[in-house]
Amino acid sequence: MIDVLVVDDDFMVAKVNSTFVERVDGFRVVGTAGTGERALAAVGALSPALVLLDLYLPDLFGLDVLARMRARGHDCDVIVISAARELDTVRRAARRGVSDYLLKPFDFDDLRLRLERYAAQREDHGRAVISGQADVDRLLGGPSHPAVLPKGLSVETSELVGRALREAEGSLSASECAAVVGLSRVSARRYLEHLYAAGLVQVSLKYGGTGRPERRYRHRG
Incomplete structure (x- = not known):
């Protein structure tokens, strides 16, 4: 713990x-x-x-x-x-x-993603030997090193989500991204929020008539 x-x-x-x-x-x-x-x-x-x-x-x-x-x-x-x-x-x-x-x-997801990323970095810090540049990048994790993924997320799927954003005309919601990549909405949102925490994605809010505003994601740059 x-x-x-x-x-x-x-x-x-x-x-x-x-x-x-x-x-x-x-x-x-x-x-x-x-x-x-x-x-x-x-x-x-x-x-x-x-x-x-x-x-x-x-x-x-x-x-x-x-x-x-x-x-x-x-x-x-x-x-x-x-x-x-x-x-x-x-x-x-x-x-x-x-x-x-x-x-x-x-909100909770904002903090959860950062805690999970911190836990992943902490686990890397416990290694006794640096085996290569990838280990160095993880140890120096931060906005410029999105390879430090929270538990349960994969680099390959993160790259697919990032590609979907880069190729999209405008922004995507978590549901729209899920449909493009072939994930559940909950899984797509976790990847999108991770990319947002890493500084690679911009988030805007779309307000409707009722309920919470929809979060929409756009590739930065």
């Missing part, structure tokens, strides 16, 4: 995020914290493998919390979950070695 600390100043948001984490196989929440100082204390007491870190905390900026964690010798991984969209903030987070950066608001 991968132990997770959830840090957010909003109690209800922390509760929702914790519920999301518990729904992903292989992850469990060992604690929550609502301030930077409490987060630092919890990291020291609980030794989580992963911290889901909000940036707008009442006492400390999240990236300053990360800096203090490292200064105290804590090497747990960090996924930033924040509404902060400033380019400089994202760059600072990347320079400080965060594993991922998820913008609020998000």
Whole structure:
């Protein structure tokens, strides 16, 4: 199991995020914290493998919390979950070695895909020997290395989904992509969301009369 600390100043948001984490196989929440100082204390007491870190905390900026964690010798991984969209903030987070950066608001699938990708990267990090360039690419996984696939997804099918998007005239819904590739809608959406998380796909929302808006996917570039 991968132990997770959830840090957010909003109690209800922390509760929702914790519920999301518990729904992903292989992850469990060992604690929550609502301030930077409490987060630092919890990291020291609980030794989580992963911290889901909000940036707008009442006492400390999240990236300053990360800096203090490292200064105290804590090497747990960090996924930033924040509404902060400033380019400089994202760059600072990347320079400080965060594993991922998820913008609020998000839904369960957005977080699940990132946790599954993190778990795949973590498994690769446990290898004692690098056998080739592909292993290096996985270890340096991120938006430019979509080969790090969540559990249950295959490289071959991911390439088929990507090709369907590249050849489409306009955008595709998960159902339309599923029909082209020959997958179930649920499977197609998992691949599409993975490509979106990897920065290879753009997502737009199509609003209808009732219900949730339809997510539509377009190849980036």
